[in-house]
Each structure stands twice: as structure tokens, then as C-alpha cells.
Amino acid sequence: MTHVARQRLKLMAFFAIFALPVAVAWGMVEWRIGIPEARTAHGELQPSLPVLAQWPLTAVEKDGEGDWLLAFDCPQACAEDADRWWRLHRALGREADRVSRLRIGGGGKPLPGAALAQWTSSPEWRSPHRLWILDPDGLPVLGYEQEVAASDVLDDLRRLLRMNPEPPLAKYDQASSVVGGDADGQ
Structure with a gap:
């Protein structure tokens, strides 16, 4: 050659x-x-639901502005479900501060770290004992029936948090806004 x-x-x-x-x-x-061909999420995608601001609810408060939200519907007393989602929230470990919990309906006080809201009217898409994961902008991402295993929700939530990392300086922005006051320096 x-x-x-x-x-x-x-x-x-x-x-x-x-x-x-x-x-x-x-x-x-x-x-x-x-x-x-297999799907990776355990929940149902929820693109047809309105954003959280359009849900017929009383005032909704999240812990952090950029938090993901676990919203669950409690038509009656639902201490067992509330405890289940509280434990799931704790299982997130260091990522738990990126997620807030919202209990919609039910009687009594919410568990520590959860906000409480009530339905002002019942929308047609509402399903009792349903859990939704909403992104920081209030868009519903996934929905789950009552029978879902908490480990499946945890897997999906961890995947969502991993695929949508927190901006590197977000923790410092939150700390400076608490320490330094508002933007006018007051």
C-alpha cells in the first residue's frame, strides 16, 4: 500500500x-x-389545568417565591394524607426548602410548614384526595390519584428538582432580601 x-x-x-x-x-x-417507549413520570401530566392563580381558592401563600408546590385536596378530615405528604416533604432532605405544601380544604390546622386554602367554588376538573405538583410559576405539572405510592411521587419530585436546578445565587438573594430590607434600602 x-x-x-x-x-x-x-x-x-x-x-x-x-x-x-x-x-x-x-x-x-x-x-x-x-x-x-416507557414513560418516566408516575403521575399524569396536567397541561389542561389552569395556573394556580386562576384556581377558585382563598389566598394561597408559598414559603418561597421560587418554590415548587405540593397541593393536595382534602374534602373532609384528611390527617392521614396530610401526614403522608409531610413525610414526603421531609424525605426530600436538603431539597425540601425548594418545595412548599398547600392543603386545600379539610378541617383543623395544617401541619407545620403547610399552607391552608379553601375552595371558593368547585371546578369541574377537581377530584377529591388528588395531589398536584405545581412549578414555581404555578403551572400544574403532574397530578396523582389518592392510591399513588408516596415513593413514586418522591421519585417524580426529585427528578423535577434535579432537572430544574435552583439558580446558584438564589439562596443569597433570599438572605439579602431578609437582612437588607427592600430595594430602597429601608
Whole structure:
């Protein structure tokens, strides 16, 4: 093999190294080979629900402005559900401060760290004992029936928090707003 032929062979191998993955990826997409069909979320996607601000609720308060929200509907006494979601919130560990809890309805005082709101009217999409995960902007992301395992909700919530990391300086912004007062320096 001559020197020129060897150089051409090297050049063709170099092109193949970059062209082969593109061809394989195209084939996977075109013929649906090797692409997983399973879903990753345990809950139901909720794109048709309105944002939290449009829900017919009394005043809703979150712990932090950028917090995700676990909202659960308690039509009657639901101490067991409230305790279940409180334990799930604690299971988040260091990420727990990025999530707030909202109990909608039910009697009595909410558990520590949870806010309480009441339905002013019952929307057609409401389902008793339902749990929703809402993003920091109030958009419903996932919904769960009462029978869902808390571990499944925890998996989904951890995945959402991991895929939507907190901005690096967010903790310092919150601390400075508490210590320094408002923007006018008062």
C-alpha cells in the first residue's frame, strides 16, 4: 500500500468516525429502534389545568417565591394524607426548602410548614384526595390519584428538582432580601 493510499484510508476512517453515529441516530429515529417507549413520570401530566392563580381558592401563600408546590385536596378530615405528604416533604432532605405544601380544604390546622386554602367554588376538573405538583410559576405539572405510592411521587419530585436546578445565587438573594430590607434600602 502506497503512502497516498494509506493517507486516503486514514481520511476515510476519520470521516466514518463522525458520520457513523449520525447515521445510527437517524436510523434509530426513522425506524424507532432502541428508543424507550416507557414513560418516566408516575403521575399524569396536567397541561389542561389552569395556573394556580386562576384556581377558585382563598389566598394561597408559598414559603418561597421560587418554590415548587405540593397541593393536595382534602374534602373532609384528611390527617392521614396530610401526614403522608409531610413525610414526603421531609424525605426530600436538603431539597425540601425548594418545595412548599398547600392543603386545600379539610378541617383543623395544617401541619407545620403547610399552607391552608379553601375552595371558593368547585371546578369541574377537581377530584377529591388528588395531589398536584405545581412549578414555581404555578403551572400544574403532574397530578396523582389518592392510591399513588408516596415513593413514586418522591421519585417524580426529585427528578423535577434535579432537572430544574435552583439558580446558584438564589439562596443569597433570599438572605439579602431578609437582612437588607427592600430595594430602597429601608
